[in-house]
Amino acid sequence: xxxxxxxxxxxxxxxxxxxxxxxxxxxxxxxxxxxxxxxxxxxxxxxxxxxxxxxxxxxxxxxxxxxxxxxxxxxxxxxxxxxxxxxxxxxxxxxxxxxxxxxxxxxxxxxxxxxxxxxxxxxxxxxxxxxxxxxxxxxxxxxxxxxxxxxxxxxxxxxxxxxxxxxxxxxxxxxxxxxxxxxxxxxxxxxxxxxxxxxxxxxxxxxxxxxxxxxxxxxxxxxxxxxxxxxxxxxxxxxxxxxxxxxxxxxxxxxxxxxxxxxxxxxxxxxxxxxxxxxxxxxxxxxxxxxxxxxxxxxxxxxxxxxxxxxxxxxxxxxxxxxxxxxxxxxxxxxxxxxxxxxxxxxxxxxxxxxxxxxxxxxxxxxxxxxxxxxxxxxxxxxxxxxxxxxxxxxxxxxxxxxxxxxxxxxxxxxxxxxxxxxxxxxxxxxxxxxxxxxxxxxxxxxxx
Numbered sequence: 001x002x003x004x005x006x007x008x009x010x011x012x013x014x015x016x017x018x019x020x021x022x023x024x025x026x027x028x029x030x031x032x033x034x035x036x037x038x039x040x041x042x043x044x045x046x047x048x049x050x051x052x053x054x055x056x057x058x059x060x061x062x063x064x065x066x067x068x069x070x071x072x073x074x075x076x077x078x079x080x081x082x083x084x085x086x087x088x089x090x091x092x093x094x095x096x097x098x099x100x101x102x103x104x105x106x107x108x109x110x111x112x113x114x115x116x117x118x119x120x121x122x123x124x125x126x127x128x129x130x131x132x133x134x135x136x137x138x139x140x141x142x143x144x145x146x147x148x149x150x151x152x153x154x155x156x157x158x159x160x161x162x163x164x165x166x167x168x169x170x171x172x173x174x175x176x177x178x179x180x181x182x183x184x185x186x187x188x189x190x191x192x193x194x195x196x197x198x199x200x201x202x203x204x205x206x207x208x209x210x211x212x213x214x215x216x217x218x219x220x221x222x223x224x225x226x227x228x229x230x231x232x233x234x235x236x237x238x239x240x241x242x243x244x245x246x247x248x249x250x251x252x253x254x255x256x257x258x259x260x261x262x263x264x265x266x267x268x269x270x271x272x273x274x275x276x277x278x279x280x281x282x283x284x285x286x287x288x289x290x291x292x293x294x295x296x297x298x299x300x301x302x303x304x305x306x307x308x309x310x311x312x313x314x315x316x317x318x319x320x321x322x323x324x325x326x327x328x329x330x331x332x333x334x335x336x337x338x339x340x341x342x343x344x345x346x347x348x349x350x351x352x353x354x355x356x357x358x359x360x361x362x363x364x365x366x367x368x369x370x371x372x373x374x375x376x377x378x379x380x381x382x383x384x385x386x387x388x389x390x391x392x393x394x395x396x397x398x399x400x401x402x403x404x405x406x407x408x409x410x411x412x413x414x415x416x417x418x419x420x421x422x423x424x425x426x427x428x429x430x431x432x433x434x435x436x437x438x439x440x441x442x443x444x445x446x447x448x449x
Contacts (some may be wrong), residue, residue, distance in 0.1 A: 002026055006066055008085050009076030010035075010054070015043045016147030017074050017099045022050045029053035031066060031085075063088045070094055074102065077143075077166035080192055098170030100163050103148035105174035111159045112287055113142075115168065115206045116183025116219075118334045119276060120144075121308060123181060123284050124162040126301060130288035131158055134297030143167060158291050165189055165202040173209045179287050180207040181217045183280070185224040186333030191355035200224055210234040217286040219279060220248065237290075239282040241275055249282040256282055256302075258289070265299045272305060274312075274341040281305075310433035312338050312417075315440045318447070320410025323401075323440040326417035327433030332360045335419040339364040344412045346404040348394075350374040350381045351420030351432070358384045358419060365389050370407035372400045376424040397425070397432070401439040414440075 003026045007018050010032040022028045030047055032040070035056045044054055058066065067073060067088040073096045075085060089096050104111050114124045124140050131138035141151035142161035151159060161177075166189070168175075185200050193199040207216040210233055218229040220238035229236055237259065238248035245251070248259050255263040256278070264285050267273055285298050307313050310327040317323065326338045331354065339345055349361065350373045358380045371391040373381035378393045385391050390407065394400035404414040422432040 003071040004069060005029070005072045005074060006031065006070040006085075007074045007076075008079050008083075009033075010040065010043050010047065011037070011076065013076045013099050013147050015047065016150040017076075017102070018047045018052050019050065020102075020149040020152075021074075022047075022052050029055060029066070029070070031055045031058055033057060060084055064092070067092050067094050072097060074099060075170060077164060081169065081194065095172075096170055097172055097174075098167050100142060100148055100161065100167045101171045101175050103152060103161075104177055107152060107159055109156055109158055110178035110291060111161060112179040112181065112291055113161045113163045113177040113206050114181040114183070114287075115163045115165070115203055116181075117186045117188045117331060118329075118337060119183045119280050120162045120164075122311065123183060123280050124160055125308065126280065126284035126305060127181075127288045127291075128160045129301035129305070130284060130293045130298045131160070131291060132297075133300045134288075134293040136292050138291075163206060165193065165199055168202045168205040169193075171205050171209070175205065175209050176211060176214060177206070179215045179217065179290055180210060181283050181287050182206055182225050182229065183219050183283060184222045184333070185228070186331065187356045187360075188331040188333070189354055200228065204228045204231070207232045207234065215287075215290050217283050217290075219283065220245070221279070237286050239279065239286055241278045241282070249286045251278065251282075256285060258285075264295065265302050269303055270305070271303070272307065276337045276340075310429060312341065313433075315437050316444050318444045321405060321408045322413045324413055324415045324417075325433045325436050326415060327422070327429045327436060329417040329419060330354070330421050330429060331356055332358055332419045335361060335417040336364050338415060338417045339367050342367060342413045342415065344369050344409075346370040346372065346408045346412060346414045348372045348374060348400045348404055348414065348416045348436075349419050350377045351418045351422050352424040353377040353380060353420050356419075361385055361419060362388065369409075369412060370404065372404045372407070374400050374418070374425075375420065377420050381419075397435045398439050401436065401443055405443060
């Protein structure tokens with residue numbers, strides 16, 4: 001039976017949602033509040049050609065009528081909880097479902113979802129690589145950059161999906177992934193969710209509606225994750241890098257091992273061995289093996305794993321100083337994780353804070369020899385660290401790189417790990433990381449640090 005569906009937003013997710021629902025026979029209307037972004041004209045032309053209605057720049061009072069004329073509201077992930085469309089839907093009793101909710105409900109293959117404050121993309125990519133190396137067709141999609149409803153159009157045996165708290169916020173009881181992976185939960189996106197409790201609750205929705213035979217893979221070393229996992233309705237497998245761990249996927253006698261202590265791979269065979277790398281490898285192995293990967297495929301993927309761009313990515317070295325791009329670190333937890341892998345660091349941090357307490361960066365002060373504060377949150381970075389570490393401000397990435405190089409000595413690391421979003425100076429963390437790379441390469445070309 002055809003539904004009247006209101007899709008909010010016409011970027012990647014909105015386009016995929018409108019395309020899939022219209023193809024399925026639904027009567028779809030898309031609302032775009034800010035038309036005119038890059039590629040918008042092409043997206044608008046596509047949905048119109050598919051018979052989808054398009055409403056641009058609605059007035060606040062228009063939302064009630066748009067919702068009243070609908071049987072279902074599908075907001076894009078960026079639609080915040082306080083948006084008037086959600087209030088109108090609640091008042092009218094119109095159901096709200098996100099695109100990942102629709103995709104998981106309609107998938108004809110097992111779905112694995114991966115979430116956490118940090119590490120989602122790495123683990124999603126690893127699981128897909130392990131399955132592919134085992135002969136299982138397993139595209140990686142979702143928040144990684146490919147809308148799930150689009151991904152479902154290609155042949156596959158398993159769908160591996162990175163899901164954010166924004167996407168999980170609009171899931172319903174139909175969201176029953178075969179495997180859910182919960183990596184860690186630390187302060188992030190509090191400006192969007194309103195509180196840490198609401199943020200953690202959104203993360204827990206990755207497993208909340210699973211059945212008794214479904215699996216939750218969880219990081220037992222994260223106290224918030226462990227607390228949430230205790231409420232999971234299905235099977236549970238813990239992962240731990242703690243030296244005294246005796247259950248689940250863990251490290252034993254220098255090897256990553258399964259719950260039965262069967263060795264997966266020697267730690268010395270892994271190209272990335274920082275504590276968070278090992279935690280990610282354990283979680284990915286647990287999920288992939290449950291989904292049909294074989295030990296050989298898992299080992300092959302782990303041995304060939306490389307760092308993704310802008311995630312503790314080495315950029316270059318000059319005069320004994322290494323430069324590392326961790327622009328993806330948009331919260332303090334990610335920055336502290338990156339710092340844990342180095343002994344002496346000049347940190348470049350700041351940007352647009354997301355309502356988080358940057359004071360926790362002080363926990364990494366013992367590894368810092370200097371700090372360069374940038375962006376809108378430069379003052380907050382100074383407040384967090386200046387009492388313990390020499391801290392200066394920079395008004396551009398060029399100035400930040402050169403100032404940090406001047407503070408570093410041979411053997412030190414200059415680390416861009418901002419603990420903040422990029423949207424003060426840049427359009428994305430990728431753009432910020434590329435600017436950092438360009439400035440580092442220019443510095444190296446000049447032959448001094």
